[in-house]
Amino acid sequence: MSSNTQQEPHVDDGNIPNDPLTDHSYDGIREFDNPMPGWWKALFWGSIVWSAAYWLYYENGVTPDRSVVAAYDRALAANMEKQFAEIGELQPDRATILKFAEDPKWLAFGKSVFQTNCVSCHGNNAEGKIGPNLTDDKWKNVKKVEDIPKVISNGAGGNAMPAWKDKLNQNEIVLLASYLLSVHGSVPPGTGVAPIKGETNVISDLDASADEPATEEAQPSDNPAKAEAAKAEAEPKEGDASK
Secondary structure (H helix, E strand, O other): OOOOOOOOOOOOOOOOOOOOEEEEEEOOEEEEOOOOOHHHHHHHHHHHHHHHHHHHHHOOOOOOOOOHHHHHHHHHHHHHHHHHOOOOOOOOOHHHHHHHOOOHHHHHHHHHHHHHHOHHHHOOOOOOOOOOOOOOOOEOOOOOOOHHHHHHHHOEOOOOEOOOOOOOOHHHHHHHHHHHHHOOOOOOOOOOOOOOOOOOEOOOOOOOOOOOOOOOOOOOOOOHHHHHHHHHHHOOOOOOOOO
């Protein structure tokens, strides 16, 4: 004999169920006394207790290195340490900067540093915004390639350009400098922020190979008499064999 029985669908006959009511009344409308399940209320109160404990442990501002930001910084540092194991600690010299300016893998890293920290002032494409255009031939505080990491590290313009040496490690600064050189000329002339007249320089050793030593511009001597004597000594004297 089958035990399956087909239940008739409930039909609303318009009568109010004979369920217990609360004492609440809103404009003559009464509320049934149907409380939430106990497990539901336990989750509600448990979430409040948990949030208080979470705040005390992570967000109280007293206990160091427990915030979500600190945890992210630790994870980021560990990840960068693994990446930088391949290249070691980079030196902020001209040869290193030019070398990594031609390395697509590390240029992508330098670009990520730029997009994270620099776009608010220099624009998405380094075309200039509040800060100057970094894609043209005119640089305000840079004369040589190795000046770029110096400006990044120490800032410029009386903190108009902030110092990043306490926020970025040396490899990030070097790779950021390489990225900035790689975008040289990427913005068509006339479409970026125009250089400030009288406050710009041309990078003198930008187009030289990374293997070539940087050329130093001749500086005027502080002692003209000494310079003249050195010049006279260097000139061949009569009777000397030509070389």
